[in-house]
Amino acid sequence: MRLEGLHAVVTGGGSGIGAAIAQALANEGARLTLVGRRRDALEATAAGLAGAVVAQADVTDRAAVDRAFAWARDTHGPISILVNNAGIAPSAPFAKVTADAWRETMAVNLDALFHCCQAALPDLLEAPAGRIVTVASTAGVKGYGYTAPYVASKHGAIGLMRALATEFATTGLTANAVCPGFTDTDIVGDAIANIQAKTGRSAEDARAQLTRFNPQKRLIEPSEVAEAVLWLCLPASRSVTGQAVMVAGGEVM
Template identity: 70%
Template sequence: MRFQGQHAAVTGGGTGIGAAVARALAKEGAKLTLIGRRREPLEQLAVDLPEALVAPADVTVRSEIDNAFASARAAHGPITILVNNAGAAHSAPFARVTAESWRRAMAVNLDALLHCCQAALPDLLAASAGRIVTIASTAGLKGYAYTAPYVAAKHGAVGLTRALAAEFAKTSLTVNAVCPGFTDTDIVADSITTIAATTGRGRDDARAALTKFNPQGRLIDPVEVANAVVWLCQKESRSITGQTVAVAGGEI
């Protein structure tokens, strides 16, 4: 029970990678606060996680984050682990990207990190081993066609990770990012649907088009991403900060 007595807040915690991270941290004894826009998937997950608090909030709205974190502290005490997992990806040719779609991508994939990290910062700095882990993407390490806003936002997420790690290096807080490749989640399922609709390919062909980015020839399992998060959150990982851990089957 490596996280006994720890309080972990996980955004986008109801499905996919967020749900896998929540389960992994709870298995190791952490108390959980699950944050997301939709209450129903959060509540469905919480059924299997003892003492998990459901705190619906839009991560792009600072007042909602402040309220959710206040509820979290009231239930479980100071936050010692923050996992920034909420995100969204949409594809379009760059020439068709509108200012509104650009702004939406930045709001959920980058602005939300500002809101959550600032809201949790006093708790994290006071903790004996505060941890911030942001679920970025291989899109934060390289470029992909037709996803310019997402790629730009995830590069920003990686940059913020490195900046915070440098700023707080002399404290007990570490700040890292996990960068999954194409992972078997709803986001990838939506991408497969989009590819199939816009290219006329079947879903199997569309799935194969994404799978081929992984040299191992498969989609990443969310549990694999969760395992990397657990490793970074351990007290023994105190010397690992400002890093981007790619969970991508060798994709570069």
Template identity: 70%
Template sequence: MRLGSHHALVTGGGSGIGATVARALAAEGASVTIVGRRREALESVADGIAGAAVAVADVTDRAAVDAAFDTARAAHGPVTILVNNAGVAPSAPFARTTIDQWRAAMAINADAVFHCCQAALPDLRAAPAGRIVTIASTAGLKGYAYTAAYVASKHAAIGLTRALAIELAQTGVTVNAVCPGFTDTQIVDDAVENIRARTGRTPREAREELARFNPQRRLVAPEEVAEAVVWLCMPGSAAITGQAIAVAGGEVM
């Protein structure tokens, strides 16, 4: 129970990577609050995590973020681990990407990270060891076609990670990003459907198309991403900060 003194808040905790991260942190002893827009999904995840708290919030709305942190603190005290996981992965040719699609990607993938980091910062600075881990993407380290808004927003999230890490380097707070390749979650399922509709490929062929980016020729498991997050939150990772760690089977960035 190496994280028994910690309170972790995980955004986008109702499914996929966020739910898996919440379970992994709880397994190491952390108290957990999961945040998201869908109460039913959050409560379903929380039912499997002893003592988990739920806060319903749209993390693109600063007032809602502040209220979610108040709920979290009321349940488990100051937040000492923040996992920025909430995200969207829109896909469209750049020429057909609308400003609304662009802003929506920025709002959830970059603005929400800003809001949550600011809301958590007083608690993190006061803690003996504070941790911020943002679930970014290999798209924050390189480019992919037909995902300009997503790629730009994830680059922004990694840029904020690096800036904060330097600013907080002489405190007890570390700031890192975990950058999964294509991971076996609902977001990949949505991408598979998009490929199928656009190209006529079968779902199996579409999944193989995404897996080919990974030299191991497979999709990443959410548990593998969660293990990287847990490692970054451990006491022995205090010297790891400002990093964007790819969990992608050796994909070249």
């Protein structure tokens, strides 16, 4: 129980990678607060985790984040670990990306990191081994077509982690990003459905179009991403900061 008694806040913890991360942290003894917009999904995840609680909030809304984190702190004590997992991945040709779609992607994938990191920062700096781990993407270190807002936001997410790692290097706080390749989640399921709708391809062909990026020719499992996040949260990982850790089956960056 390497995280026994530590309070971890996980955003977007209701499904997919976020739910797998919550399980991995709970297995090591962390007290969990799951933050997100979909209360039903968050509560379903929390129900299987001893002592986990739910704080419903839109992470793009700073006032809502501040309220949620204050409630989490009152419930489970100071925050030692922040996992920024909430995200969206819209797809469209760049020429057809609207200003609203661009702004929404930045709000969820980048602005929310600013809000959550600042809201947790006082606690994280007081913790013996404060941890920020952001779930970014291979899209944060390379380009993919038809996902310009997503790619830009994930580059920004990694940049923010590197900035925080440098600024707080002399403290006990580390900041890192985990960068999954295409992972077997609802977001990838939506991407497969989108490819089918636009190209007429079968689900199998659409899935193959995504797995071709992975030399192992498969989708990453959420549990694999969760194990990388867990490792970065451990006290023994104190020398690992400012990194973008790839979980992508050997995909060339």
